[in-house]
Structure formats: C-alpha cells, structure tokens
Amino acid sequence: MSAQSVHPGPGPGRIPRTQDAVAAALPPAQRMEFYRQMGEATDDTIATVLRQWWTLVQVAADPATARTAAAVKAKTAPGRSAAAVLRERQENR
Secondary structure (H helix, E strand, O other), X not given: OOOOOOOOOOOOOOOOOOHHHXXXXXXXXXXXXXXXXXXXXXXXXXXXXXXXXXXXXXXXXXXXXXXXXXXXXXXXOOOOXXXXXXXXXXXXX
C-alpha cells in the first residue's frame, strides 16, 4: 500500500499557495479585497488569510465546481432545496 499526501503539491490545475499565485488567480475585484486583507493581517493571522483565499481559488479552479454551480443555476442539480430540508427538520421536532 502506498501513502498519498493529504496536501498534494503544485501540479496540473493546482495553484501554488503563494500571495502572487493567489492574486493572479483572482478576478480584479476580489484581488483588491485579497490585498486589503493581506495588508491588514498580523503575524498571527497572515497564514490563515492566505490559506482561506488559496482554498477559494482552488475550489473555483476545479471543473467539477463549475459544473455543479452551472447545474444549480439551471435548477438541474440533484438534491433538495434548503427550504425543503429546513421545513422537514421543523416538522420532525
């Protein structure tokens, strides 16, 4: 049995976890917010800010995410609405 890293390194479709790579992957409006948050980050919070934005661009770059978002927008995605789930939870109390 072989071990696979929990945190795969850069490869096809992977964005390096650096400020420059994250900024380059963001649309201009989000890039400005990224730079604002990074500029306000302290020594204690800068890694968290970078990790949160890196996760966002990784998910956005995933083709499966784009397909799922398109299906939700087209109302063709499998599953139930949040309203239906909440209604059922309320009824089952």
